[in-house]
Amino acid sequence: MEDLLLSFETILNIKTMLILLTGVVVGIVVGSIPGFTITMGVALTLPFSFSMDPINGIALMMGVQVGGSSGGLITACLLGIPGTPSAMATTFDGYPMVKKGEAGRALAVGLWASFIGTIISGIVLIFMTPLLAEWALNFGPWEMFALMLFGISAIASLSEGSLVKGLIAGVIGIAFAMVGTDPLVGTSRFTYGFTELLAGFNFLPVLIGVFAFSQLMTDIKNPPDSMDIKVNSSVSYPILKTLKDMWTSKLNVIRSSLIGVFVGILPAAGGSIANILSYDIAKKFSKTPEKYGTGEKDGVIAAESANNSSIGGAFVPMLAFGIPGDAVTAMMLGALLIHGIQPGPLLMQNQPVLVYGIFISIFIAAIFMLLVQSFGIKAFLKINDIPQHVLIPLILMLCVLGSFAVNNRTFDVWVLLLFGLIGYWMKNNGFPLPPFILGIILGPMIEQNLRQAITINSDLSVFMTRPISAVLIVLAVLSMVYGIYNNIKSKKEKGSLQSS
């Protein structure tokens, strides 16, 4: 209780509030620009978090994530183009609603669904994290290794495209994480004569390169569609009518939010999958499924509550086990590591004020998101007027300065370029990026746990004789079998489409 009060004290001050608010505004801006992703937004705010306390740094990124998840709604409804990939299903009914002259209603129910989704996921996060963290305290290196193995295999099999490519992406990520000084015996590895590499690749230029830089290059190659927003009806909608709409869809909101939380908890599956899955489920449960796709408010509600609720879900494994649930939490994990904080089961015991602070920041970010987007919708529509030839150079400069700021050296800007090239090559050749990032973040921990396990007992069968470790390894194998099944299924579908 004392820790909780201390956390409130840490969060409820003007500086942290302003940081959270800034994060939310940046998130909505990034989320509302087609072609820009939340991951990219978080990567770009990461350098600004260096000079802050860990809680303020996390609050900033939390604001971006929560704001971004709902910001995608704006262009999804008004243009029919998802502002971020996690607003894909929002376009299915949001855009038809706008065409029917219900722009204000679509935006309002979407926003409130995002808000309620975030709150529900925050509640689940508060109750689940301590329980899982306590359970994970009994984990030895065998269980931790098996858990990370499951994380990587799940992210590879759930990511878009082929399983082999997903696994290659994850293993290349682990390979890059091996560069630097060996964690156990202290010899240097893969430095190829560069003393700058003795400490390994810094997370930050790697993350900015892979997510932001490569995304900008993709935008240069394939510029997003025209941003000319012309709405034939008002973008505002009375709050009482919105609340009435939400009340009539209460079951949908709760169900979709819980689906989002569950998807978020799964390693790898983030807002994009939650958004589409909950839309599909809402359609199946609906008494009038034929209305979906024609401008049904429940479609927007299902899609938006799920993509926001996946945020809290993704934090559960990150805080309880030290394993991120998606690419954005992987970045936050990187940010905590930069501050010298190791997420995992002990975090709850060692840094309870920080953990409670993270919980509280989700709720406050949700409130800010609701207020900022309700009152600032017209201003956010203007953002899309900024031409790409102004935005892209500006953001590239932010990438450069963010990478430079890590150690005040240009070597890290070269690292940014290298990983920008790698990220671009991967994106263009169907290699998913999330497993790569998870590989980079988890690589050192996987190695450490495997080697510790072998040092304690060189008998490898221990991995299968310890029950939790065995279950996790079986789950890892099952996730790969699922990936193979999915690959075969999609190939068959493609084949039948081509033949027809």
Place this chain on the structure above:
Amino acid sequence: MQAAKRDLVNALVVIVFCGIAYYGALQIPIRGAAKTEADFFPKIIIGLLLFLAVCLLVSAAYQLWKGKSAQREKVAVAGFRQRFAENRKVILTFVIFAIYIFLLQEIGYFISSILFLFALYLLLVPGKKRYVVGIIGAVLITVLLFVVFQYGLSVYLPGGTLF
């Protein structure tokens, strides 16, 4: 067919990466002080990556062979020139970026950043290029970011001979 060809090249790229990494793994000094040496994990990872790359190679080769034997389609393979034309802006951005990093350490933040932003503006702006607007925009962004980073975040940006 086109995708299979690309995957064939991708698999070869990964195999070359494995070769470079394996060479690096051989250079790791062995101390004999621990049950698992510093090259223990890298060799497992390189082996695994090589296995996956071979899987991709075999699958791409099979797709290619299947496509050819069935003679279902004749996809024109994009030539080097066509590929360059499609990716011209991206390639040039990468080149400009590399020159920028080089200049950043040689002549400092101000001049190199203004040149970089102006070059990118010229490359990316569609239609008529307005040189004065481009230069003013580049100077403004450079100064604004300098103020934010140097005074707001205490990040001291590289200085040059003039600035």
